[in-house]
Amino acid sequence: MSDAADRQQKPTPMDLALAEARAAEGRGEVPIGAVILSPAGEPIARAGNRTLELKDPTAHAELLAIRAACERLGSERLTGCDLYVTLEPCPMCAAAISFARIRRLYYGAADEKGGGVDHGPRIFSHPTCHHRPEVYGGIGESDAAAMLRAFFAARRA
Numbered sequence: 001m002s003d004a005a006d007r008q009q010k011p012t013p014m015d016l017a018l019a020e021a022r023a024a025e026g027r028g029e030v031p032i033g034a035v036i037l038s039p040a041g042e043p044i045a046r047a048g049n050r051t052l053e054l055k056d057p058t059a060h061a062e063l064l065a066i067r068a069a070c071e072r073l074g075s076e077r078l079t080g081c082d083l084y085v086t087l088e089p090c091p092m093c094a095a096a097i098s099f100a101r102i103r104r105l106y107y108g109a110a111d112e113k114g115g116g117v118d119h120g121p122r123i124f125s126h127p128t129c130h131h132r133p134e135v136y137g138g139i140g141e142s143d144a145a146a147m148l149r150a151f152f153a154a155r156r157a
């Protein structure tokens with residue numbers, strides 16, 4: 001019962017990721033948002049999709065957040081950092097998450113069609129994947145899934 005009150009006082013990392021997803025939607029992008037926490041648990045980077053704005057098919061929320069966090073920490077590795085994203089990462093982002101040495105991956109909605117973690121190529125289970133983050137799916141799933149459903153329904157209309 002106090003969960004909602006606590007969340008209003010201090011947004012959870014997934015709340016921050018969902019806010020980034022909403023902001024992306026406001027820019028006409030696919031509503032996906034990501035946040036990276038430092039090993040101490042502080043948000044150090046956040047991003048939403050910007051593929052249209054940047055004319056860059058790799059400008060997914062996770063990649064933009066990883067780039068920003070690396071720049072902030074002055075390192076090409078994010079050892080001990082955790083990444084929150086509203087949708088199961090695609091194969092490209094899953095590979096980048098591995099390269100970045102992210103400690104834990106938390107994602108919202110599963111993506112049966114485009115996901116690369118628990119669906120499709122399952123990047124982290126490949127023998128060529130040398131760093132596997134701990135993976136926790138279904139975090140804040142209903143909000144993330146509802147946002148995506150509304151977005152794609154509006155597109156089809």
Ligand SMILES: [Zn+2]
Binds near residue numbers: 060089091093094
């Ligand atoms: Zn991606």
